[in-house]
Amino acid sequence: MKFLPILLVSSILFSGCATTYQSNGFSGGYSETQLDDNVFKVAFRSNGNTSKERVADFTLLRSAELTMQGGYKYFVIVDANSYTSNSTYTTPTIATTNANTSTYGNANIYGNNATYNANTYGTATTTVSGGQTYNISKPSSSNTIVCFNEKPTTGFSYNAEFIFKSITKKYDIEHSVQ
Structure with missing residues (x-):
């Protein structure tokens, strides 16, 4: 029972905040799995205060970031999924x-x-x-990407540097590629 006050304070702190661009943690974030030298599965999981658009943008941002970290300039999304988990909470x-x-x-x-x-x-x-019941929707998104040094001549590809700059500017994120 001594953890109840900590849990209550934590839930109050996170109650009004959308998931930030961060590595996966308590309130969500990005994760990735490297499937080959230039192939990644990138996912972003959010809390109940995050829009689907923000989740899709942050999945793209992490895709661009991984592309540049690997020394590549372009990426192609070969598989994309978005889903939402729904739950309810009823106050005492x-x-x-x-x-x-x-x-x-x-x-x-x-x-x-x-x-x-x-x-x-x-x-x-x-x-x-x-006794109020609240509906909680937590959007998530994942992309499987293939990274390239040269822009592919077929299909649609993303310029990683352009996506990175565009999304970090849109959400006022001060972040650099390492």
């Missing part, structure tokens, strides 16, 4: 009751005999909160 229901009572009356005591005459009146108000 809390009921609070406030009550007010009033009692008035009298008591008659005669020797060992006593009689009581009392009346009690009251009101109670119950307020229920919580």
Whole structure:
């Protein structure tokens, strides 16, 4: 139970933030698998506050980055997938009751005999909160890319440097290829 406050604070911190361009972690990010010298499968997984467009762009950005890191200039997407995992979260229901009572009356005591005459009146108000259900959609995307030194003459290819500059500018990402 001592981890509950940490989990609560973490969920509050991540509740309004889209997944950033980062290596795969708790809130999502990119990952890749090298399939051959110049072939990669690139994936980007996001949290529930990230748009499909951002996920597709970050998958392209990582594809461009890997292409340049390998010393290549162009890449072709030979397989692409996008998918969304959906889930729901329902907040706990809390009921609070406030009550007010009033009692008035009298008591008659005669020797060992006593009689009581009392009346009690009251009101109670119950307020229920919580119980909202939220739909959470987490988009993900993957590309299988083939990297080239020269621009392929057939099919559609991407200029890795152009994609890198375009997407880092679009999302104001200060990042360099290593």
